[in-house]
Amino acid sequence: MPVVDVHTHMYPPAYMKLMRSRDKIPYVRSFPDDPAAGDRLVILPAEDTASTTRGRPIGREYFDVNEKIAFMSKHGIDVSVISLANPWLDWLPSDTAAETARLVNDDVESMCAQHEGRLYAFGTLPLSAPAEQIVQEVSRLATLDHHRGVVMGTSGLGSGLDDPALDPMYAAIDRTGQLIFLHPHYGLPTSVYGERASDYGHVLPLALGFPLETTIAVTRMLLSGVWDRFPRLQVLLAHSGGTLPFLAGRIESCIAHDAHLKKEGKLGNRRDVWDVLKNNIYLDAVIYGEAGLKAAVDTSGAERLMFGTDHPFFPPLDEGEDEWLSVKLNSQAVRSTFGNNTKIAEAIMGGNAKQILRL
Amino acid sequence: MPVVDVHTHMYPPAYMKLMRSRDKIPYVRSFPDDPAAGDRLVILPAEDTASTTRGRPIGREYFDVNEKIAFMSKHGIDVSVISLANPWLDWLPSDTAAETARLVNDDVESMCAQHEGRLYAFGTLPLSAPAEQIVQEVSRLATLDHHRGVVMGTSGLGSGLDDPALDPMYAAIDRTGQLIFLHPHYGLPTSVYGERASDYGHVLPLALGFPLETTIAVTRMLLSGVWDRFPRLQVLLAHSGGTLPFLAGRIESCIAHDAHLKKEGKLGNRRDVWDVLKNNIYLDAVIYGEAGLKAAVDTSGAERLMFGTDHPFFPPLDEGEDEWLSVKLNSQAVRSTFGNNTKIAEAIMGGNAKQILRL
Numbered sequence: 180m181p182v183v184d185v186h187t188h189m190y191p192p193a194y195m196k197l198m199r200s201r202d203k204i205p206y207v208r209s210f211p212d213d214p215a216a217g218d219r220l221v222i223l224p225a226e227d228t229a230s231t232t233r234g235r236p237i238g239r240e241y242f243d244v245n246e247k248i249a250f251m252s253k254h255g256i257d258v259s260v261i262s263l264a265n266p267w268l269d270w271l272p273s274d275t276a277a278e279t280a281r282l283v284n285d286d287v288e289s290m291c292a293q294h295e296g297r298l299y300a301f302g303t304l305p306l307s308a309p310a311e312q313i314v315q316e317v318s319r320l321a322t323l324d325h326h327r328g329v330v331m332g333t334s335g336l337g338s339g340l341d342d343p344a345l346d347p348m349y350a351a352i353d354r355t356g357q358l359i360f361l362h363p364h365y366g367l368p369t370s371v372y373g374e375r376a377s378d379y380g381h382v383l384p385l386a387l388g389f390p391l392e393t394t395i396a397v398t399r400m401l402l403s404g405v406w407d408r409f410p411r412l413q414v415l416l417a418h419s420g421g422t423l424p425f426l427a428g429r430i431e432s433c434i435a436h437d438a439h440l441k442k443e444g445k446l447g448n449r450r451d452v453w454d455v456l457k458n459n460i461y462l463d464a465v466i467y468g469e470a471g472l473k474a475a476v477d478t479s480g481a482e483r484l485m486f487g488t489d490h491p492f493f494p495p496l497d498e499g500e501d502e503w504l505s506v507k508l509n510s511q512a513v514r515s516t517f518g519n520n521t522k523i524a525e526a527i528m529g530g531n532a533k534q535i536l537r538l
Numbered sequence: 539m540p541v542v543d544v545h546t547h548m549y550p551p552a553y554m555k556l557m558r559s560r561d562k563i564p565y566v567r568s569f570p571d572d573p574a575a576g577d578r579l580v581i582l583p584a585e586d587t588a589s590t591t592r593g594r595p596i597g598r599e600y601f602d603v604n605e606k607i608a609f610m611s612k613h614g615i616d617v618s619v620i621s622l623a624n625p626w627l628d629w630l631p632s633d634t635a636a637e638t639a640r641l642v643n644d645d646v647e648s649m650c651a652q653h654e655g656r657l658y659a660f661g662t663l664p665l666s667a668p669a670e671q672i673v674q675e676v677s678r679l680a681t682l683d684h685h686r687g688v689v690m691g692t693s694g695l696g697s698g699l700d701d702p703a704l705d706p707m708y709a710a711i712d713r714t715g716q717l718i719f720l721h722p723h724y725g726l727p728t729s730v731y732g733e734r735a736s737d738y739g740h741v742l743p744l745a746l747g748f749p750l751e752t753t754i755a756v757t758r759m760l761l762s763g764v765w766d767r768f769p770r771l772q773v774l775l776a777h778s779g780g781t782l783p784f785l786a787g788r789i790e791s792c793i794a795h796d797a798h799l800k801k802e803g804k805l806g807n808r809r810d811v812w813d814v815l816k817n818n819i820y821l822d823a824v825i826y827g828e829a830g831l832k833a834a835v836d837t838s839g840a841e842r843l844m845f846g847t848d849h850p851f852f853p854p855l856d857e858g859e860d861e862w863l864s865v866k867l868n869s870q871a872v873r874s875t876f877g878n879n880t881k882i883a884e885a886i887m888g889g890n891a892k893q894i895l896r897l
Contacts (some may be wrong), residue, residue: 339732368727371754373698379761380798386789387757390781391750395730398746402738418788420748425784428827429777430745432867436852439739457631468787470836493795508791 181257183532184461185360186417186487187247188264193287197279205266205371208234222266225369225384238296240491244290250490254271254506257529259538261287262301262330265364269306269332276305277312284320291325299538301330301360308335308428310344313352321355327536328415333365333396340396341403342485358413364420378455386414390412393421398430406446406455413459415485419466420456424478427452453478461535463487464527467508469497469516476516481523484534486513505524539884540616542891544719545776545822545846546606547623554601556638559650562763567593581625584728584743597779607656609849613865616888617897619644621660621689624723624852628665628693633666636671638717640756643679647838650684658897660719666696669703673710680714686895687717687774692724692755700762701795708768717772717820717895722780752780756819757789765814766807772818774844778825779815783837810835820894822846823886826867828875834877838884844891845872882896 190198193355198207198220204227210216220241221227221234240246241264261497268280284302291298297510298333302320304313320326329352337340340361352359366388369376376383395415406412414422423430431452456478465487466472475484486509493505532538549557555637557566563586569575578593579600580586585593599605600623610618616798622642629636643661650657661679663672669729681687688711694701699720725747728735737741752775753853775782782789790811799805815837824846825831832842845868852864876883891897 205848213625232541300842339734341732341734367730367750371726371751373700373758375698375700375758375762378797379758382761382789382792382796383754386792387750387754388783388786390788391726391746391753392730394781395742395746396752398742399732399738401732402741403734415776419784422753422781422784425778425781425825425833426745426749427811428825428830428867428871429749430741430828432852432864433741433745435863437739437741438855440741441855467789470833471787473786473836474829474833476786477832493791496797496800497797504794505791508787512787 180359180538181529181533182255182490183486183533183538184259184490184535184538185415185485186250187259187261187490188245188492189244189247189261189287189290190242190264192242193279193282193286194263200248205270207237208468210215214454218248220517222364223366223468224248226442239500240494244293245297247490248294251297254502256488256489258297258299260289260301260327260532260536260538262360262362263287263303265304265332265362267330267364269334269364271305271307273307273309276308277316280305280316280317284316284323284326288323288325299325299327299376299536301328301420302326304329304348306335309440310347313348317348317351321357326357328352328360330362331359333361333363333392339398339399341405343403344468346408346478349405349412353409359416360395360415360417363389366392367474374466383517388420390421393417394423394426397421401430401455402434404449404460406448406450406534410450411459413461415461415463417463417465418473419462419471419478419484420460423452423456424462424474425458427456452514457483461485464513465489465509467505467512469512472512474518480527481517482528482531485535486510486528540612540888540892540897541583542619542845542888542895542897543610543615543717543847543849544844544895545892546554546620547851548603548606548620548646548649548782549601549623550642550646550649551601552623552638562862564629566596579891581723582725588852597850599853601698603652610656612619612849613861617656617658617848617891619658619660619891619897620649621719621721621897622646622662624691626662626723628691628723630664632666632668635667636675639664639667640676641657643682643685645676647684649683649783651840652705658684658686660687661685663688663690663707665690665694669706671705675682676707676710676714676716680716685716686897687719689719689721690855692720692722692751692876698748698758700758700764702762704880705767708764708771712768715772719774720752720778721776722748722755725751729877734852739742749777749780752762752776753782753785754779756782757842760789760811761793763808765809765818769809770818772820774820774822776822776824778821778823778830778834778843779838780817782811782815782819783820783821783830783833786837816842823872824848824868826871828871831871831875840876840885841890843886844894845869845887
């Protein structure tokens with residue numbers, strides 16, 4: 180059974196070119212007078228205002244497909260389903276978004292074709308473009324040999340994934356048998372981390388802001404009835420659902436106890452979170468531990484869980500480390516929870532993805 | 539083995555009197571011209587600006603100890619460890635806080651004495667008072683027969699529980715063998731719920747804001763080294779830790795991959811989240827489902843989990859419902875996960891609390 184990585188990112192050349200031409204988020208800074216300094220990527224407002232060195236180092240592993248293949252070989256990953264890294268195309272002006280999306284998606288498609296059998300992809304939608312152009316790109320992606328769905332942040336058209344104006348997009352994704360890979364980017368307002376947050380490096384926004392953002396986004400989808408209107412729509416949630424598997428019970432209880440929802444007649448004919456978790460939600464296995472992994476399996480089922488790495492994010496801190504800790508923590512959690520080479524471990528490590536994504 | 543409820547709230551008479559005398563948050567509105575309208579409790583800014591009826595209905599179950607006892611009898615609860623409901627005394631001016639805390643705590647103590655053997659309590663600290671008065675009240679609480687710790691929100695002295703100025707308080711709580719019951723109140727900035735949030739009643743702030751606030755607060759405590767400085771300090775986390783059991787792996791991975799923490803030399807000699815979960819954190823079992831409950835047990839151990847109800851919050855929506863759904867969901871989760879009347883189920887339902895809290 181192959182090992183498949185469903186959570187792995189790249190900035191393909193077309194996207195890098197765009198970022199190198201800009202000086203506003205998202206952009207890439209380079210230092211022509213000091214080539215040894217390398218390039219730096221700036222994608223978050225907090226990185227842009229940092230008084231010292233702005234942004235994070237960005238090496239070839241972010242954009243060179245050969246680096247992705249080398250990483251895969253080193254870690255025993257047979258197939259990767261690559262997706263554009265955040266912030267995707269959320270920030271593009273309306274009139275250039277559709278054309279840029281086509282460029283970027285074609286770029287990724289050609290990477291996949293260069294490494295036939297090893298690479299597939301989730302495409303990116305021009306969410307700032309007019310609705311018909313979004314739907315057009317969904318339909319076009321369905322015709323590309325190596326694309327299997329779309330990666331998406333939580334902002335939708337600007338006001339979240341519970342926006343009814345997204346219905347044509349949801350309908351098109353559903354109709355073409357693609358899935359949405361829902362991934363965080365915006366985090367939470369920095370005020371929630373308090374005045375000592377910078378003492379803790381990037382831990383609070385990365386460890387908590389990201390999964391909490393995902394949880395809020397998917398709960399808003401649920402409450403707005405996305406899955407009541409599109410009962411077959413499939414969504415793969417990054418980081419094992421943020422915290423959805425753990426909080427599902429509380430969400431359902433809060434709904435069942437809400438006087439406003441009752442008064443509005445919304446408590447009767449609705450699909451509950453348990454139903455949606457088992458029938459519409461896939462979870463990656465990027466949760467770095469057994470307790471989280473088991474909760475993900477308990478709520479969505481082992482057949483809906485798929486291994487991922489989050490490469491090239493979370494590289495080892497020490498140079499010369501061969502195997503990445505961030506990869507090992509996730510593969511070890513699968514193996515220590517379900518055993519080495521058991522059917523269930525093999526399914527999570529690749530078998531599920533092979534079947535679900537038709538690889 | 540007794541059934542013990544460690545998460546159950548009251549506003550004792552001394553606190554109600556204070557709230558009735560006010561017209562700013564927190565306060566109780568009454569309608570002398572229309573006694574049938576009942577009283578309304580306003581504790582959150584969102585409730586205060588609501589254009590229709592401000593606040594939530596508040597009945598005798600919030601302040602009448604006989605109602606608590608009746609609720610316990612109806613649900614087979616032998617012992618309750620009551621705590622003041624949010625927002626506690628966080629909002630008091632510095633000069634009256636200590637005296638008010640004594641009044642409120644004595645009020646609760648006398649309730650417990652009236653129902654010997656059925657009621658114990660977590661006291662409340664005057665966190666806006668000068669440090670020595672906070673420590674004084676910690677010491678005084680340790681002398682009250684029915685008090686076993688303190689309930690606390692996430693704001694500390696105003697800037698969170700990772701504030702080093704809290705060390706004298708942590709030291710006093712630790713020294714007197716009490717524990718902290720950490721409970722959310724402030725939630726997250728409403729912007730995170732989007733422009734359609736009010737369509738969903740109170741679901742988003744209650745189901746997500748509360749547990750996410752707790753998770754952020756406890757992670758800040760961990761990162762600031764509270765448990766490195768106070769290795770015996772015990773904290774009971776509301777709602778099964780918010781989302782801590784699920785996110786523990788991600789938190790630990792983000793710490794291990796953080797370049798800033800490494801540069802500051804903070805990655806070496808520190809207690810990790812798994813260690814703290816197993817040795818310093820207790821979790822209530824207020825999580826409304828099996829998956830969450832199992833994750834809590836996986837991370838902290840079944841011997842550190844204690845049943846709770848969150849009474850009088852989450853009452854049934856339909857009048858005449860005898861058994862509260864919010865209680866049943868939690869007790870059923872324990873029994874369906876660990877079996878009826880098994881040792882482990884009995885421990886979670888009461889045995890652990892009896893031993894840990896010396897009831």
